[in-house]
Amino acid sequence: GPTGKIHITDMDRIEKSNLSRQxxxxxKHINHFKSACAAEAAKDMNSAINIQAYQEKVGEETEHIFxxxxxxKLTGVCTALDNVEARLxxxxxxxxxxxxxxxxxxxxxxxxxxxxxxHLTENYGATRDPPEKSIPVCTLKNFPNQIxxxxxxxxxxxxxxxxxxxxxxxxxxxxxxxxxxxEGQQNTKMDTLTxxxxxxxxxxxxxxxxxxxxxxxxxxxxxxxxxxxLLHNFPEDQVTSSGAKFWSGSKRCPKALEFDLNAMCEDxxxxxxxxxxxxxxxxxxxxxxxxGRTDEDYFVQVLKDVMIPDFVPKEGVKIxxxxxxxxxxxxxxxxxxxxxxxxxxxxxxxxKPSELAGFQLRPIEFDKDIDDHMLFVTACSNxxxxxxxxxxxxxxxxxxIAGKIIPAIATTTALVTGLVCLEMYKMIGTPRKELxxxxxxxxFINLAIPFIxxxxxxxxxxxxxxxxxxxxxxxxxxxxxxxxxxxxxxxxMEHFEKEYNLEIQMLSQGVSILYSFFANKKKVEExxxxxxxxxxxxxxxxxxxxxxxxxxxxxxxxxxxxxxxxEIPYVKFRFR
Numbered sequence: 001g002p003t004g005k006i007h008i009t010d011m012d013r014i015e016k017s018n019l020s021r022q023x024x025x026x027x028k029h030i031n032h033f034k035s036a037c038a039a040e041a042a043k044d045m046n047s048a049i050n051i052q053a054y055q056e057k058v059g060e061e062t063e064h065i066f067x068x069x070x071x072x073k074l075t076g077v078c079t080a081l082d083n084v085e086a087r088l089x090x091x092x093x094x095x096x097x098x099x100x101x102x103x104x105x106x107x108x109x110x111x112x113x114x115x116x117x118x119h120l121t122e123n124y125g126a127t128r129d130p131p132e133k134s135i136p137v138c139t140l141k142n143f144p145n146q147i148x149x150x151x152x153x154x155x156x157x158x159x160x161x162x163x164x165x166x167x168x169x170x171x172x173x174x175x176x177x178x179x180x181x182x183e184g185q186q187n188t189k190m191d192t193l194t195x196x197x198x199x200x201x202x203x204x205x206x207x208x209x210x211x212x213x214x215x216x217x218x219x220x221x222x223x224x225x226x227x228x229x230l231l232h233n234f235p236e237d238q239v240t241s242s243g244a245k246f247w248s249g250s251k252r253c254p255k256a257l258e259f260d261l262n263a264m265c266e267d268x269x270x271x272x273x274x275x276x277x278x279x280x281x282x283x284x285x286x287x288x289x290x291x292g293r294t295d296e297d298y299f300v301q302v303l304k305d306v307m308i309p310d311f312v313p314k315e316g317v318k319i320x321x322x323x324x325x326x327x328x329x330x331x332x333x334x335x336x337x338x339x340x341x342x343x344x345x346x347x348x349x350x351x352k353p354s355e356l357a358g359f360q361l362r363p364i365e366f367d368k369d370i371d372d373h374m375l376f377v378t379a380c381s382n383x384x385x386x387x388x389x390x391x392x393x394x395x396x397x398x399x400x401i402a403g404k405i406i407p408a409i410a411t412t413t414a415l416v417t418g419l420v421c422l423e424m425y426k427m428i429g430t431p432r433k434e435l436x437x438x439x440x441x442x443x444f445i446n447l448a449i450p451f452i453x454x455x456x457x458x459x460x461x462x463x464x465x466x467x468x469x470x471x472x473x474x475x476x477x478x479x480x481x482x483x484x485x486x487x488x489x490x491x492x493m494e495h496f497e498k499e500y501n502l503e504i505q506m507l508s509q510g511v512s513i514l515y516s517f518f519a520n521k522k523k524v525e526e527x528x529x530x531x532x533x534x535x536x537x538x539x540x541x542x543x544x545x546x547x548x549x550x551x552x553x554x555x556x557x558x559x560x561x562x563x564x565x566x567e568i569p570y571v572k573f574r575f576r
Contacts, residue, residue, distance in 0.1 A: 002050075006042075007074075009054035010035040021408040059089055068549035071097045076427060078102040078420065084128075091116070091124035095476060096552075096572070100427055104416050108406040109448040111416040114457070115423040115440045119477045121457035126476065142230055142319060145250045147385055147393050151402045154380035157222075158366050158373070162283050165199045166361035172196050173353045173360065182343065193346040199361070200350065208285050208292060212302045215280035216259070219273070223383045224256040225311050231256075232313040252388045261303060265382060268392040272382045277303070279376035287361055368403035371395075377402055412447055419443040465566050466559070468501045479572040486575040489515060489535060490528035502557040502566060509553055512539045533575045549576045 014029045014037060024041040025034070039053040056062045077099050081087050087103065094101040094116065101116040103124050116123055139145070140153045172178050182189040205211045236253050238246035247253035263273045277299060282292035366373055374395050381402075382392040393401065400407075423440060441454040460475035482495065489507075493515075496502045507515040514535050515524065527535050532551065537543055544551075553571035558564060 004050060006049065006051040007054065007070075008035050008039055008051060009056050009058060010038075011055055011057050021410045021413055023410075023414075058086065064545055064547060067545065067547035069547045071099070072549065074099055076100045076102070076424075078424065080104060088125050094118075095123050095125075096479075096550075098477060102420050102423055102427075104420050106408060106412045106416055109409060109412055109446055111412045111419075111443070111445045111447075113416055113419045113423065113443040115427075115442060117427070117435075117437075117440060117457070119475065120435075120437050120459070121440065122460045123476055126460065127458075139250075143251045144384065144388055144390065145252055147381065147390055147398075148401060150381040150384040150388075150390060151377065151393075151398060153384055154377045155366060155402055157380060158283075158364075158377055162287055162364040163366070164363075165195045166287050166363035168192050168196050169199050169361050170363070172200070172350070173356060179347060189343055193343055193350075197346055197350060200356075205284065205288055205290060208281065208290050209302055211281040211284040211288075211290060211292070212277065212299060213306050214284055215277045216303055216306045217308065218280060219259055219276055219383075220308050222380075223387055224258070227254045227256040227387055228311050229313055229317060230254060230319060233317065233319045252390070254387045255389075257383060257386060259308075261300065265386070265392050268378070268382055268394045270379065270382065270392075270394060272379045272386070272392070274299070275375055275379035276383060279372060279379060282372060283364060283376055287364055289362060368399050374399050374402070409447075412445070415445060415447070416443070419445075463567055463569075465568055467566065467568075474569050476569075478569045480569060481572045481574070483574045486531040486533050488529055488531055492532060492573075493528070496557065497560065500557075500568075501560045502568075503560050504555055504557050505565075506556040507553060508555070509536050509551060510540075512536065514539070514553075531575075532573060544575075550574050 010033065012034050013031055014025050014034055016027075016030055018034075019025055019027065019030075024038050029037045033053070033055050035053040035055060039051045042049055042051055054065070056065055058066055071093055074097070077090060077094055079087065079090055079101065081090070082105075091101065091103075093099075098118040100118060101124065103114040103116060105112055114124060115121065139149055140156070144150050144153065171181070175181055182192065203214055205214060231254070234246055236247060240246055257273075259273055261271075261274050261277075263271065265272050274296070278294055281299075282294070285292040364373075366377070368374060378393070378395045378398040381398060384390075385392045419441075426435060426439060437459055438456055440457050442457050443452070443454050445452045460477060462473040462475055465472045465474060480500075482492070484491075484495070487495070492507075493504050496504055504515065505517050506513065513519075514532075515527065530538075532553075533544060536551065551573045553573050555568070555571060557566055557568060559566050
């Protein structure tokens with residue numbers, strides 16, 4: 001109708017690959033924002049539609065845009081999100097504001113739809129899929145046998161060298177008391193300090209040539225020395241305590257690589273050695289604010305003068321042979337050494353932050369859509385794969401595996417959209433009929449089989465409470481709503497006694513305890529006279545955003561007659 005309005009948001013821009021799996025975008029829209037183009041296409045179909053496009057992520061960081069006053073005006077939410085974290089966030093908002101939500105997703109030929117209706121169905125977060133199985137640490141570190149393992153290893157290495165190390169250095173340079181912050185990370189502080197020492201002092205480049213030298217020595221360490229050390233600990237003919245060959249089954253015996261700038265990988269059709277050096281050098285330079293370059297002649301010239309020392313195996317190096325040993329090794333890290341004295345020695349040797357005033361590194365966040373990032377990860381993964389005789393992959397295929405990309409199919413998208421729209425018609429098109437849970441349907445499809453099934457949504461779980469002698473079976477959709485303005489703590493306690501016959505024993509907001517029966521009596525009397533928002537601001541030392549209307553309060557309360565604890569939902573306190 002004329003008073004209706006649709007709000008649509010998406011941070012992404014349109015890429016060429018998007019054109020084949022939807023019906024709103026055309027070639028002219030490439031590099032434009034999806035939300036703006038979708039809104040424009042909808043208006044072309046229906047000029048009377050009232051639609052507003054945003055280019056913002058929906059999350060805690062944008063609550064100044066999508067806050068209480070925004071959700072308060074909505075009548076429903078339809079999501080098309082690509083990760084569970086975002087779905088759970090929106091689900092919590094719909095739960096709080098009691099908004100219906102239409103949730104859907106696709107994965108290649110598979111698709112699902114879920115309808116969430118206040119008080120009628122369970123919310124999205126009520127049931128969750130089991131967590132994705134992770135790759136064991138020892139497999140990643142020493143015994144990979146699939147390209148997925150080497151790609152994950154390369155991604156982890158990227159994260160550690162180009163992001164985490166820069167963030168650690170920046171934290172050291174900007175923290176007034178860095179030593180104190182390290183105390184809270186006893187198990188990792190030696191690793192953190194060693195990384196800072198290398199990044200800030202020992203391996204700090206002064207020119208792009210230094211970055212190339214670092215890339216070449218890193219190649220030698222990762223793909224030759226570490227492999228030779230592994231073979232020193234576990235020789236090719238090693239046998240286990242039971243007499244079986246150590247290098248058998250999923251454990252592939254590796255071989256060290258010899259650097260060759262002209263080496264060509266036939267499987268991936270890449271020059272992995274050269275690509276690794278170019279990508280690593282340029283990422284390193286970018287991190288330090290040094291101008292990079294890619295001309296091959298320059299790299300040939302610099303690399304011919306790089307001296308690589310011969311490998312000498314280290315004695316006493318422990319390498320975990322299985323997951324149990326890896327966990328034990330991880331928990332015992334630095335236990336034997338005097339961590340505090342070593343850490344203090346490194347801290348003393350580091351240049352003082354005041355000596356490097358204004359100096360900051362640029363952490364690089366991995367992005368599968370940035371070619372320079374993918375070139376490094378692909379080359380790094382392929383070199384690791386060559387160590388273990390695993391078939392290599394090109395950048396395109398590696399991008400799909402590393403980003404866990406399953407191509408979207410227009411047919412699946414169209415079917416899922418149709419199923420969502422059917423549920424939307426039920427929600428907004430039947431005002432004269434009160435729908436039951438049996439009227440709604442969740443959909444599950446797999447076009448490859450083909451398979452499609454529709455099932456009734458599950459009703460929300462109930463919790464029994466007895467208030468004023470009456471039984472109340474409440475669900476996750478329920479809350480105790482208080483809309484009396486910014487009343488004092490004393491008035492709130494009085495309200496609970498009169499309205500619910502409950503005596504508040506403890507009251508909290510987030511991690512802050514606002515009241516407890518065992519608290520200092522003088523402080524309690526002071527707080528009883530203060531408005532609720534002022535109590536919270538005095539504890540958190542933060543003011544409420546101007547667009548925040550509600551405060552969520554959790555409480556423990558006893559029945560005034562029986563003195564027994566009553567399990568009740570959270571309190572939705574409207575203070576503005």
